[in-house]
Amino acid sequence: MLSVSSVLIGLVIALILGIICARRPRLYAVVLTITGIIFVIPSLALFALLIPWLGLGTKPALVGLSSYCLLILLRNVVTGLRGVPADVLDAADGMGYSAWQRLARIELPLALPLIVSGIRIALVTVIGIATVAAFIDGGGLGTIILMGIDQSYTEKILVGGILTALMATFFDLVLSQAEKALVRWR
Numbered sequence: 001m002l003s004v005s006s007v008l009i010g011l012v013i014a015l016i017l018g019i020i021c022a023r024r025p026r027l028y029a030v031v032l033t034i035t036g037i038i039f040v041i042p043s044l045a046l047f048a049l050l051i052p053w054l055g056l057g058t059k060p061a062l063v064g065l066s067s068y069c070l071l072i073l074l075r076n077v078v079t080g081l082r083g084v085p086a087d088v089l090d091a092a093d094g095m096g097y098s099a100w101q102r103l104a105r106i107e108l109p110l111a112l113p114l115i116v117s118g119i120r121i122a123l124v125t126v127i128g129i130a131t132v133a134a135f136i137d138g139g140g141l142g143t144i145i146l147m148g149i150d151q152s153y154t155e156k157i158l159v160g161g162i163l164t165a166l167m168a169t170f171f172d173l174v175l176s177q178a179e180k181a182l183v184r185w186r
Contacts (some may be wrong), residue, residue, distance in 0.1 A: 002058060002140050003127045003167075006065030007119060010073050013066070014118075018077025019103065028078060035071040043068070043132045051136060061130070061138025068129055069122035076118025080111025113182040120175035127168040131160070141167070 021028035038046070043064065050060035084107050092102045108115075134142030141164045148156025 002061055002065065002133065002138060003123060003130045006062055006126050006130070007069050007073075007123045009062065009066040010069035010122060011115075011119060014070055014073035014077050015115075017070075018074050018081060021074070022078045022081035031074065032071070035067075035074055038067045039071040043129045044135060047133065047136045047138070056137040058133075058138055060136055061133035061140075065126050065130055065133070069126050072122040072125065073115075073118045076114045076121075077111065080114030081107050083114065084110045113179055116175060116179045116182055120172060120179060123171050123175065124168045127164060127171065131164055 017031055021031055041049075046064045046067065047060055050063055054060040054063060088106060088110070089102065092106045097105065130138070130140045131142030131145055133140055134146040141160050144160035144163070145157050148154065148158075148160060
């Protein structure tokens, strides 16, 4: 699944950058600007820019889709980490937690609902954009849509579009329920 893989890669990058940027506002502004610029580049143009280095296929699609979800994921990671109450952090410091223990045991668990929300939004966004990856042999449901366009076969176009919408809706519902379950404990 191209979309899920892309979001997972984007999540790893966003977690690393988010942890660093949550403590460095100037760096966050720079990284946010760069990811914002990437996000507004039309998907077909970004895929075309990646072809000379990565060729055709799933590699440029994976890199492009991972890049698209960075802005969404990064914002949610940083917002979640910055939203941890100061008194909770002070209590962790008072209990002798190291910076890494505090991050792993306090900050990330408290930021998790916002991170899952970011994953939900990023995955739904990437599922829609992934259909364009068929133009660079990236595979996915966009291939069905593209074949339907090439063959002037309306049913294929509809099947590809409906399956894409159903998949996005399914993941949105599942991750929305996960998000609610995570917030319930608060």
